[in-house]
């Protein structure tokens with residue numbers, strides 16, 4: 462059966478999703494078993510198809526911004542695994558110079574604007590990124606990711622209002638993994654279809670299965686097209702699931718093992734692997750070789766992080782506050 466997407470696309474998706482998963486599983490091991498990583502740590506495991514589909518539907522210059530569950534999207538944007546692992550370790554070679562940790566990955570060079578710990582805050586900032594692109598006259602589209610819990614924050618409404626009024630080139634991507642910490646979507650609102658929140662602002666919206674990169678790509682590509690031609694924002698609700706707890710210290714009393722297993726049965730990496738094998742895009746041996754190569758990249762990132770220096774004491778107040786006057790040009 463012919464596929465809608467090319468062999469190269471499937472292999473890219475497979476490799477990226479494997480990188481994200483192996484990176485996080487290794488990082489979790491270094492956190493729990495080796496005690497090398499401290500502080501908050503929110504895994505993206507299970508949600509990788511969203512990063513994969515968003516990457517093939519956008520261009521490198523399109524800025525991304527997300528919440529604290531940020532390792533996967535940073536890796537997808539091309540932030541080096543070494544710089545990501547070193548950031549988790551708090552080392553000077555990390556992508557935020559070791560000052561941000563898990564929740565604050567950042568890379569201007571890769572157009573990855575964080576990594577934000579205040580739930581929902583990046584919804585406003587994401588629209589700000591889109592405003593900057595429009596103001597500067599680029600054709601870039603900002604992708605602004607947030608969770609189902611963040612969708613209940615008031616900032617969403619003010620942002621949606623202005624984003625529609627000004628037809629900003631932004632795609633609001635709600636990664637609905639059904640839980641905000643231990644609170645299910647059903648317990649947060651009468652409106653459980655989050656994409657419907659766009660209706661009040663006449664914003665186009667869509668809800669798709671976020672466990673397949675194909676669906677994610679198609680929905681994002683439609684929204685990107687609209688934004689690039691000046692038609693403004695879109696809200697996408699992508700239904701997904703996190704296999705791990707909210708953070709590393711979550712006893713997960715709010716859900717059953719059966720529920721988690723049900724989602725693991727639709728694992729995006731396994732599904733893409735099956736498509737690749739059944740279409741003979743690669744053999745089992747070739748995919749195993751990719752897995753081994755990624756394993757080596759991840760192991761090397763651990764070695765890099767361990768051998769990297771701690772930030773110098775003199776750095777402690779740098780990059781925290783910019784004491785600079787900005788000039789705004791008002792027409």
Ligand SMILES: Cc1ncc(C[n+]2csc(CCOP(=O)(O)OP(=O)(O)O)c2C)c(N)n1
Pocket residue numbers: 528530578579580581607608609610611612638640641642707
């Ligand atoms: C303004 C604010 N309120 C509460 C918190 C505490 N908190 C951290 S994560 C979280 C849940 C957010 O869930 P969701 O938006 O669904 O994202 P997910 O963790 O599922 O990716 C909460 C309430 C916070 N960090 N910021």
Ligand SMILES: [Mg+2]
Pocket residue numbers: 608609610636637638639640641642
């Ligand atoms: Mg959630």
